Amino acid sequence: xxxxxxxxxxxxxxxxxxxxxxxxxxxxxxxxxxxxxxxxxxxxxxxxxxxxxxxxxxxxxxxxxxxxxxxxxxxxxxxxxxxxxxxxxxxxxx
Numbered sequence: 001x002x003x004x005x006x007x008x009x010x011x012x013x014x015x016x017x018x019x020x021x022x023x024x025x026x027x028x029x030x031x032x033x034x035x036x037x038x039x040x041x042x043x044x045x046x047x048x049x050x051x052x053x054x055x056x057x058x059x060x061x062x063x064x065x066x067x068x069x070x071x072x073x074x075x076x077x078x079x080x081x082x083x084x085x086x087x088x089x090x091x092x093x094x
Contacts, residue, residue, distance in 0.1 A: 002073040009066040012091040014045040015057045020083035025050055027077035035069045
């Protein structure tokens with residue numbers, strides 16, 4: 001999980017980049033959890049990393065809001081190969 005929203009958040013974009021020795025096949029998405037960290041729901045903003053050192057951006061969130069007090073984070077959906085590292089940035093406004 002990334003953290004707990006201290007006020008209502010509006011998701012703007014999800015940007016990721018991967019690095020490794022072979023092609024990556026990784027899907028990453030933003031997920032919102034309840035105030036106690038219970039089961040997450042998809043907030044949209046999904047990217048599929050299928051190459052390395054390439055920027056992947058998604059500004060098409062199905063649910064653009066994170067409710068005040070809810071936990072939220074970045075979740076790996078599917079992995080068939082593993083990059084050495086992945087860096088993701090979520091842009092939001094309050």
